Amino acid sequence: MTLPEDLFHFIWKYRLFQTTQLVTVSKKALTILDTGCHNRDAGPDFIAARLRIGETEWAGNIEIHVRASEWDIHKHDRDRAYNNVILHVVYEYDKIICREDGTFPETLVLKPLIPSYILSKYRELMSGMYWIPCEKLIHRVPDIHRSQWLSRLLIERLEQKVSAIYALLTQQRGSWEDTCYLWAARSFGFKVNTQAFEQLARILPQTILAKHKQDPQAIESLFFGQAGLLEETEFSDVYPRKLQQEYRYLRQLYSLIPMDASIWKFLRTRPSNFPSIRIAQFAALCLRSAHLFSELIDAHDISKIKSLFTELPVNPYWKRHYRFDGLSSEHGCQLGSESVNNLLINMVSGILFAYGKYIGKETYLYRAIMLLESLGVEKNAVLTRFSAIGIKASQAAESQALLQMKSFYCDKKRCLECGMGLQLIKYKE
Template identity: 40%
Template sequence: MKEDFLHYVWKFQKFDTRNVKTTNGEAIHIKKVGDHNTNSGPDFFNAKLTIGSQLWAGNVELHLKSSDWYEHRHEEDVAYENVILHVVWEHDTEIFRKNNTVIPTLVLEGIIASETLENYHRLFTKKHNWINCEQEFHLVDDFILKHWLERLYVERLEAKSEVILSHLKQCNSNWEALLFRLLCKNFGLKVNGEAFLSVAQSVDFSVVQKCCSTQKQLESLLMGQAGLLEEAKDDIYYKLLQKEYGFIKNKFRLNNSNVIRPKFFRLRPPNFPTIRLSQLASLYSISKQLFSKLIENPSEDTSEKTIKQLYSILTISAHSYWDTHYNFGVTSEKKEKKLTKKFIDLLLINTILPLKFCYAKTIGKEVSEEILTLAMILVKEDNMVVEKFNKLKQVAKNAMESQALLQLKSNYCEKAKCLECAIGNVVLGSNFGN
């Protein structure tokens, strides 16, 4: 039994409220359960109850055992002086106010709906392969799932905004510099994300802007800072970049000693750091004022038009040298190294939409519905979490839903926060197991 289960039971009155009494036999009539407090202090504020013939207004505190009151030293905390009812699973001692009057106690054991208890035990005490509700997930109503996933996606955007704002502070509130940093990280994907981020952090964005005049110049800067131009190679293009980087490094007094060296191991050749850095250099050499182009699209544009414009901006290719190479000095079959639609989708999902949401929030603009619509246009991500949820029930059809499922798995399922989850609440109040 967990205390948050008692919170759920009290909040939604999942017990027989018709004949509720305190441990002293006084009748309790609940007029208002109170406002659930998830911070420090009593669990429910501003409750209204009639105990006996007296109407009370105040706070409600819940514990597994009455003695937890003293275990948590609430008797010493002024925040608990206005508690009008102590709700517990087990009553093992009387609780007194400072004036020695007894705080009325309600015992939930024995009055909680049997269905609710059975569902609780099924969720939390049985062995599960992946998530607590995997046996019931497919039975949850589509309408409830849809609205819960929308809330989870916005919750995920809020969480990402906190990370983005911390980077913005490091970028001295320069949104263009922030975009470059975030794009660097996501061009590196999971394997080289931190390495590419360290490249972006190793050089002031003003230097990047000064090197954007040609694709070759910016590529030499990125490759050099990444430590990919430090060997002696008999390759003309390599030597050109190496010479260019030597000039830039001396001119701007650059240092890359703290840069994490990118990896090639176990990567598919299209994801080699050489290819991705060249593509990034190509994007910035072609598109000036990229932030305004990607983030500040005109509000009158339709979502479909916005997505089309974003694809147009991000559909770029690496330098022509890489048409016949994946690494320096090693030739391969000729193929243009263009950003694929799948890769652009990942950039939109993980960089552009979160940044668009965060930027709008900082200027006081509400764009949640706009971002939701854009995310619904994009194809869902392919990963193990989305695949497993879809095996339980075909729920993810677009990027909004796949992102929401990632939020659900990491923030609720893995932490067993079923009582804070709309799906968990449905399971607790259902007769699925009967």
């Protein structure tokens, strides 16, 4: 396996090598006073390092390569930015190199200084043999380190939602109500129909809904009509025929253009998650909460937030149907507890956290985190697999962190940037 330069950045940063009685290639004694700050931009790999070489103390930059010859391959010998490199750190010393000004930097060779277990663990993590790189090792990470890393991952996940919400906020010219409406619509797509729901919300602005907030049939016809689900030439059931008639009038009144119904995904979806059911539930939410953002922000306890998504005024038609003209046995048409849980996790926590950051008020940040700490774990294949290898989330805050780790670290083999990976590589046992 070819060892990447990033591994040696990691080893230098955390001093995972023999640090006493160091000697440079030119036989000068070396003492590392400060490894410097990791530089992820252009220029030397570590800046503002402090070393003692011989009897002289130096302050400057560190450049790291797998092989010394990479200095020339990367054209550092022609770049003045590397004239202030005070130490060239390499795994293998295969060539004498010099700076642009003709001087020779001192060089430290890491190969004989790195404990064998460091490279062995790294190779095991990178082997690709397991579901996640550390599947056979993760149980060795002490609980305190695991907890600290998961807490950091939770904030990272919330920050990603903040970025997405801010993008919507910019598009909506600073309107938090309209941003929340779009964010809620996306969430009602439950991954399978996320994009379709967002498109529906974009072509059905709240300004139109506000004019009909006292008329459930008008609201329902607007949602189903704009979703393209009323384009059938003829329905058998009375309910969709009434919606169709109402929509024809409203469509002409507001010059509306419906979506292509083929965008909605019904296949390989449970009936309770059919877009027709979700649209009915979302329409009911908009009927109940004309100012959803304000209600979420003003809700000071979790039970109040949950109540916004329960006992929605969904049309009774959906108790015996999953699609128009498709009679079925009687079933519930309300959001299930698992669906409500997912909306609170993926929609509400993000809105609270984003708003708190936007206005600089930590109360909403804490409220978002407390909400996640109070909710149960989502049910999905990733979390089931984590549980099978002994990593069981006890609350939504932990499950969200695990999902973040799987998508952005494990799947990309970013073990050197992962708190779990750090602990596993750093310690012999």
